[in-house]
Amino acid sequence: MDWQHQLYSVLTxxxxxxxxxxxxxxxxxxxxxxxTQIAYRSDMQPAPFATGTYxxxxxxxxxxxxxxxxxxxxxPFGSSCSEGGQRSATGGMVxxxxxxxxxxxxxxxxxxxxxxxxxxxxxxxCLLCAPRPTSRTxxx
Numbered sequence: 035m036d037w038q039h040q041l042y043s044v045l046t047x048x049x050x051x052x053x054x055x056x057x058x059x060x061x062x063x064x065x066x067x068x069x070t071q072i073a074y075r076s077d078m079q080p081a082p083f084a085t086g087t088y089x090x091x092x093x094x095x096x097x098x099x100x101x102x103x104x105x106x107x108x109x110p111f112g113s114s115c116s117e118g119g120q121r122s123a124t125g126g127m128v129x130x131x132x133x134x135x136x137x138x139x140x141x142x143x144x145x146x147x148x149x150x151x152x153x154x155x156x157x158x159x160c161l162l163c164a165p166r167p168t169s170r171t172x173x174x
Contacts, residue, residue: 037078041071043138043157052160058167062174066109067151069128069142074101087129090144104128106144108151115172121146135159 073081106123126144141154
C-alpha cells in the first residue's frame, strides 16, 4: 500500500543479517535492535520514508501531509536461539540521515525503562523477493 509503510532497520551484532532474515534464521546469542519508521497518509496518497529526527511515539506531519513516527525494540536470543524477552523502547529519538532505495543511515538515542542506548547505523536495504520460511532455524 503506497499510503502506509513501515521501514524496519534490523541492527544486529552478527554478520550476514539480511541473508539470515530472508531465510528466517537466527544466530545463537544474536541481539537485534529493531528501529521502525512508520509513514502514513490518510488521503491514500504515496507516503515515502524521509530523513529527519523523530521522537518515539510522537507523530510529525510534514507539509505534504505524510504523518511519520518511529518505534524501537530490543530482542536478544540465547545460546539455543530462544527469544530472551523482547523490550520496547519507552522513549528517545531516532535520526535518519540517509534514506535511499539501497541504504538507511542514522543514529539513535533510546530509553528502555532505566537503560539508555545510543549509537549510529548504516544498514543496506534487504529486499525480500519471496516469502520467508514459516519456521525459524537456529545457526550455532
